[in-house]
Amino acid sequence: MTVAHFQAPNDDVLSPEMLTAYDRDGVLVLENMFPATECEALMTRAGELVDAFDPGQASTVFSTTMRGQDQDNYFATSGGTIRFFLEDGVLASDGTLNRDKSTAINKIGHALHDLDPVFDAFSHDNRLAAVARSIGCAQPLLLQSMYIFKQPGIGGEVTWHQDSTYLYTEPLSVFGLWVALEDATIQNGCLWALPGRHREPLRNRYRYIDGVLTTEVLEPTPWPDDDKIPLEVPQGTLVLLHGSLPHRSDTNYSDKSRHAYTLHVIDGSCEYAADNWLQRPGDMPLKSF
């Protein structure tokens, strides 16, 4: 099995063939959606944010002596902010970073699309809005954004998951817009997917139970590794991911980074779960494109 790769449509409206592929596979690959200059502008902006980032706070949060509650809070309250999350293994025993901060950060999240002018402009672009419309999202709301570094040598593995596990609505509606800011290859930790298995039920929910963020197992069967397909894509590719599609990525053991920017969008006509991990502050309502 393979996943079809398409060239981005000229008018940004998905063709019937693209919609058929997305419906069949739960993933759609659109190459040359964004020019290199645009990808590089986002990378430059992420670099500026990292330059301005004081690792002191995050180092404290992520240090081994402070594990648990503080780390949970730093994550759990990040839905309406811009926060920096460190890779595993980048803290020395004294709590300082054991490498330059520019190579120690796993990701930035989760409201870049609302709070940073550069990512705001990119995220609310007409091209992305047209894709969302094409797949029938009636009232798109931009819920979550992440800048993922997948650092050379250490960029951490992400295990099999469905995005609706984390961003649950009734009925299910979340989808991911994943933008390759650099070439993504098997070597530098590209996405892998199980095409077609977005039709299967949700296997986990990550939600508050009695005030504690908990992974609720709905179906304990592990996703099979056998049928996985690598999504090796060049810079500028948009990968559209159905919220029920199982996907993962490996540790980046190569010497090349694999930067990506990802947005998660829900349909405002669906009910956003009050027990989801991501809860926005009351004064930050979700916006459309």
Ligand code: FE2
């Ligand atoms: Fe994901």
